[in-house]
Amino acid sequence: MGGKVYAAGDADEAVRVINRIIGEKAKGKTCCAPILLPEGGAERRDVSLLIQTDLPFQGSNEKLLGEIDVGVTRADYAIAETGCVVELAYDDALRLVSSLSRIHIVVVEEATITPTLQDLAQRIRELVTGKATKPTITLIGGPSRTSDIELKSVLGVHGPKEVHAVLVGEEGGSD
Amino acid sequence: MARRKCTRSSWERRGGATNRMPKSYKTLLRKITYSLAHPELNRILLAATKRGRDAREAQLATLVDPEGFTQSIKNLKTDAISKLDYLVQEFKLNCERNGSTVVLARDGREAIDYIATLAQRHGLKVIKKSKSLTTEEIELNPRLEERGLEVIETDLGERIIQLAGEKPYHIVFPAVHKSQTEVAKLFSDALHEEVKDDLQAIMDAQRHALRPIFLGPGMGVTGANVAVAETGSIIVETNEGNARLITSIPDVHVVVVGMEKIVEKWEDALRLMIAHPMSATGTRLTNYVSMMSQRLPLAGHPRRELHVVILDNGRSRMREDPSFKEALNCIRCGACMNICPTYGVTGGHIFGYIYPGPIGIPWTEEVHGLDHAAEFAHLCIACGLCREICPADIDIPMMIAKVKEKDVKRDGQPIANRVLIRYEELAKIASATAPVSNWLVQNGFSRLLMHRFLGIEKRRKLPVFVRNTFEKRFLEIKREIPNPRGRVVYFPDLTVNFTDPSIGVRAVNFLQESGIEVILPRGLKSSGYPYFSYGELEKATKIARHNVETLKDYVNRGFEVLATEPTATYAMKKVYPTLLGHTAASELVASRAFEFFEYAYEHASGAIQAAVIGERDRQRIGFHVPCHQRALSSGRHTIALLERAGYSVKVIETGTCCGMAGTFGLKKGPLGYELSMAVGRQLFDMFKLEGTELLIATESSVCTWQLTEGTGYRVVHPLELLVPGTPA
Ligand code: SF4
Ligand code: SF4
Numbered sequence: 001m002g003g004k005v006y007a008a009g010d011a012d013e014a015v016r017v018i019n020r021i022i023g024e025k026a027k028g029k030t031c032c033a034p035i036l037l038p039e040g041g042a043e044r045r046d047v048s049l050l051i052q053t054d055l056p057f058q059g060s061n062e063k064l065l066g067e068i069d070v071g072v073t074r075a076d077y078a079i080a081e082t083g084c085v086v087e088l089a090y091d092d093a094l095r096l097v098s099s100l101s102r103i104h105i106v107v108v109e110e111a112t113i114t115p116t117l118q119d120l121a122q123r124i125r126e127l128v129t130g131k132a133t134k135p136t137i138t139l140i141g142g143p144s145r146t147s148d149i150e151l152k153s154v155l156g157v158h159g160p161k162e163v164h165a166v167l168v169g170e171e172g173g174s175d
Numbered sequence: 176m177a178r179r180k181c182t183r184s185s186w187e188r189r190g191g192a193t194n195r196m197p198k199s200y201k202t203l204l205r206k207i208t209y210s211l212a213h214p215e216l217n218r219i220l221l222a223a224t225k226r227g228r229d230a231r232e233a234q235l236a237t238l239v240d241p242e243g244f245t246q247s248i249k250n251l252k253t254d255a256i257s258k259l260d261y262l263v264q265e266f267k268l269n270c271e272r273n274g275s276t277v278v279l280a281r282d283g284r285e286a287i288d289y290i291a292t293l294a295q296r297h298g299l300k301v302i303k304k305s306k307s308l309t310t311e312e313i314e315l316n317p318r319l320e321e322r323g324l325e326v327i328e329t330d331l332g333e334r335i336i337q338l339a340g341e342k343p344y345h346i347v348f349p350a351v352h353k354s355q356t357e358v359a360k361l362f363s364d365a366l367h368e369e370v371k372d373d374l375q376a377i378m379d380a381q382r383h384a385l386r387p388i389f390l391g392p393g394m395g396v397t398g399a400n401v402a403v404a405e406t407g408s409i410i411v412e413t414n415e416g417n418a419r420l421i422t423s424i425p426d427v428h429v430v431v432v433g434m435e436k437i438v439e440k441w442e443d444a445l446r447l448m449i450a451h452p453m454s455a456t457g458t459r460l461t462n463y464v465s466m467m468s469q470r471l472p473l474a475g476h477p478r479r480e481l482h483v484v485i486l487d488n489g490r491s492r493m494r495e496d497p498s499f500k501e502a503l504n505c506i507r508c509g510a511c512m513n514i515c516p517t518y519g520v521t522g523g524h525i526f527g528y529i530y531p532g533p534i535g536i537p538w539t540e541e542v543h544g545l546d547h548a549a550e551f552a553h554l555c556i557a558c559g560l561c562r563e564i565c566p567a568d569i570d571i572p573m574m575i576a577k578v579k580e581k582d583v584k585r586d587g588q589p590i591a592n593r594v595l596i597r598y599e600e601l602a603k604i605a606s607a608t609a610p611v612s613n614w615l616v617q618n619g620f621s622r623l624l625m626h627r628f629l630g631i632e633k634r635r636k637l638p639v640f641v642r643n644t645f646e647k648r649f650l651e652i653k654r655e656i657p658n659p660r661g662r663v664v665y666f667p668d669l670t671v672n673f674t675d676p677s678i679g680v681r682a683v684n685f686l687q688e689s690g691i692e693v694i695l696p697r698g699l700k701s702s703g704y705p706y707f708s709y710g711e712l713e714k715a716t717k718i719a720r721h722n723v724e725t726l727k728d729y730v731n732r733g734f735e736v737l738a739t740e741p742t743a744t745y746a747m748k749k750v751y752p753t754l755l756g757h758t759a760a761s762e763l764v765a766s767r768a769f770e771f772f773e774y775a776y777e778h779a780s781g782a783i784q785a786a787v788i789g790e791r792d793r794q795r796i797g798f799h800v801p802c803h804q805r806a807l808s809s810g811r812h813t814i815a816l817l818e819r820a821g822y823s824v825k826v827i828e829t830g831t832c833c834g835m836a837g838t839f840g841l842k843k844g845p846l847g848y849e850l851s852m853a854v855g856r857q858l859f860d861m862f863k864l865e866g867t868e869l870l871i872a873t874e875s876s877v878c879t880w881q882l883t884e885g886t887g888y889r890v891v892h893p894l895e896l897l898v899p900g901t902p903a
Contacts, residue, residue, distance in 0.1 A: 059474055059475065060474055061473055061474035061476065062390050062423075062424045062473065062474075063390070066386070066390045081459075082449070082459050082460040083459065083460075084460055089471060090471060091471055091472050091473065091474065091475065092423035092424070092471045092472070092473040092474075093473060093474045095419055095423045096420075096423055096424070096473075099416050099419040099420055099423070099463075100420070117445045117448065117449060117460075118442065118445055118446070120441075120445060121440070121441040121442045121445055122441075124406075124441050124466065125405070125406065125441050128406045128408060128468040129405075129406055133469075133471075134273060134406075134468035134469045135468075135471075136422075136465060136466065136467045136468070136471055137465075137466040138419065138463060138464065138465050138466070139448075139460065139463065139464040139466075140462070140463060141459075141460050141461070141462045141463070142462060143462075144414070144415050144416035144462065144463075145414050145415065145462055146331045146332075146378075146414060146415050147348075148330075148331040148332035148335065148348060148349075148350055148351075149331070149335075149350070149353070149355050149358055149374060149377065150219050150354060150355050151219065151222060151223050151226060151348070151351070152355075152374055154374055154375070154378050156378070156382070157331060157378060157381065157382065157415040157416065157417070158329070158382060158385065158389070158415050158416045158417045158420060159415065159416025159419065159420075159463070160416075
C-alpha cells in the first residue's frame, strides 16, 4: 500500500511495535484513537492507553489535532486486491487523526483482510442502512501523494508523508 | 448568404475563391499556429498522455477479463442513465432520511445561488474546495468571488490554475502544462515570499499555506465521483487527502454532484472506484476514497450540516437526445484525452473550452453551447481512437460528427473540406483525365493555385491518378474458381480504385490463387468516411445505406466482404450500423465484413510465402498500425503472416495516430498539414531510430503517404510482401 508493513503476533506485540515507531519517528505530538484488539476468546481490549501519546483522543477537535505529528488508528478491514485499508469513522476526529498527521500508523487485524473490493458491497450496505449513525468509510491506499507538477510523484501533500501498517494476527509475530 | 445545400452546382460558389471561413475557424487557426510554434508548452503533456496510456494498458492487463470489465462499466452506466429519474428521487429521499439537505439545481445559477446564500446565512466568508470539474462547469469560483466570498482550491493542480487564472488543461492533470519553475513563481507571488524552484520546497509551501485554511473557519465544497442511490451516499476520491480535510473540519459541507454520477447500488459504485484510476492514471485505486452517508459529529460536537446540490444543467435534455445521451456515461477518467492525437499536440486550452479533449466536444456543445464547442470540434480528425480507449465504450467520434454537422449546417464548410470531401468525384475526374490531371497536381504553379484557392497544401505530395482504374483491371484478372473454398466481395476503397490499383490486383490474385472466388459488385461506392470526418452526416448516411443495400444481397448469398483499406472495414463494421440506426441489414453486413488479412489468415495461412522484392527488404519490417485498424485486429493477423513468411516484424508505435487522418493532412495550414506533421513527428522519429534499411509496412493508404513523407523511407502495403503458396 505504499507504506511500511510490520507483523505483530498479538496485541502486546502490536503495542511494542507502535511505540517503537513513535519513539524513532515522532517530532511532535502523538494521538491514538481507540484500538480494540482481540484478547483471547471473544474478549477485546483497547490498547490505545498503552501507546505513548501527548494528545487525548476523546474531546480533541481540529484545534488540538492541528498540532498532531503522529496519528495511530485502527482499520476495520483491509482489501488484498487493491492493497488498501478500510477505516470506519463515527466521529470526524478519527478521520483527522489519520489525515492531519505527518506519520500515520494503522493497525489491521489479519482476520479482516478481504480478497476483493466487491466483497465490501454488502458490508457497506449493512453499515449505512437503518442505523442511527452511519459511518464515513474511507479506503486508504498509502501516504498522501500528488504528481500534479511535471508528473513527478511527491508524498505528503496535505496528509501523511509516511504510513506504517501494523498487521496483527497469528501469522505475524517473530519480528 | 442564403442557406443552401451543398449541391454540385453550389459548392464552388459558396465561399468560392474568397475562401470564407466560419468565424470559429479564425480563432482556432490562430491558436493552433501559436501552439505549433511553441512545442515546449506541450512537452509535459505529451509525456503525461503517453504515461497515462502505457500505465492504463499495463493495469488493464492485470485484470482477469479486461473486456468484461469495460462491458460491465458500460452496462452499469447505461442502466443508471436509463432510470435516472428514479435514481435521482431515490438518492434524494435517502439523503434526506440521513439528515442531509438536498436541492435539485436546474442550472448553474441555481446551484451558485444556493451555495452563496448558504455561506452568507452561516456568516462564512471562505470557501475551501477540493477538485471538482462540475463546479468548473458552472464557473462557481468567479461567481462566488463576485459575491464577496474568498474561494480557495486545495488540490495542488487546481490551486496552480486558480493562481494562474486559467482553466483545466486536462481533466486529470489540470496543470500539466505548467513547469516546476512556473509553479514556484506563482507560489512565490501568491505567498509574498520566495518559494524555491524545488519540488519539495513547493510541496512544503503548499502544505504550510493551506494548513491554517483547512483548520480555520469556512465552508467546504466538494464534487462527488459517484453517488449511491440505495443509501444516499456520496463518494469522493483524492490522492492528496485534501478532500478528507474539507469534508471533516468545516461545520458545513456542500457537495455539488452532476446528476449523471448517481448509480443504484454499492456494487456499481465499487466497480467505478476501480475503473476511475485504472483508466485515468493506470493505478489500482485512488489513494483516498471517502464514502459519506451523513454528517458526523466532530469531537462529539453534533450540529454539522451536509448539503447536496444535484446539478442538472442540460443533463436531462441530453438524456432525451439519442445523439448525445451516451455522453452521460462518461466517468471522467481522461483516457480519451490521453490518446487523442490532436489534443496531444494542442492541449486543453485549444482543444477544449471548460471541458477539454474528445469528450469535451459533446459536453461543451450540450452544456455551454455550440459556439464554444465549434471552436475546437474541428480539431477532431476522426481517427476513432477515443472510442477504443473509453472505459464506458462511448462512441465519442459519432457525437463529435454530430457537433460538426450542427456547426457546418450553420456556418458552412471551409473550402478545403468542401473540396476534399468530394475526393471521390475529383478522383474520378482526375483519373479520367490522367495524365493531364497528374501534370496539374505535380505542377508547381497549379499547386500554388490549389494551395491558395482550394486550400490544398502545396508541400504535400499528391497521389498520382491512373487511367486504368481498378474496376477496369478487375475485368482482366477475374477468374472462375471451380469449387471455391470461399466466396468474397472485394471492397476497393478510393486509393485502390483510382491511384493504386496494384494493391487490389494483388489482393484478387492472392485470393484466387488460394482458391477463393472474388467478385466486385457494380455500383459499390467508396466508404464515404470523409463525409463522416467532416460532419456531413446526411451524405455519409446516404452512402452507408447504398453500400449496405448493395452488399446485403451478396452477404445473404454467403459472400464475405473484404477490404484492404482498414478504414473501409472500419466504416462497415463500426460506423454504418450507427449511421443507419442499427438496421438488420447494416448489422448483417457489419458481421460479415473483414480485413483482408484477417480473412487470409483463416483461409490461406498454411501456404503463405514471402514475395521476392529484394533480399535486403526481407530482413526487417517496421509495422505501422493505422488508427482504424486498432479498432479491428490491430494488425495481428498481418503480423503473424509476415512472420510466418520469414520477415522479422517490429510494431513501431506511439500509441496514437500518424497524423494524416484521411484527407485532413492534405489541407493547407495549421488545421491540416502543419498539425498533421506535428502529430506525426514523434512517430517519424521512432522510425528513423530504426535505421535506414528498415522497410515500413502499413495497410492504410493515407498512412502510407504520411509515413513516406515524414520518414523518407519506403512504405509498402503488406500485400507487396506476401504471396500465397500452393493451396493445401
Ligand atoms: S476521433 Fe481521434 S481526433 Fe477525434 S477526438 Fe477522438 S481521438 Fe481525437
Ligand atoms: S469519454 Fe470515456 S475516456 Fe473520455 S473521460 Fe469519459 S469515460 Fe473517460
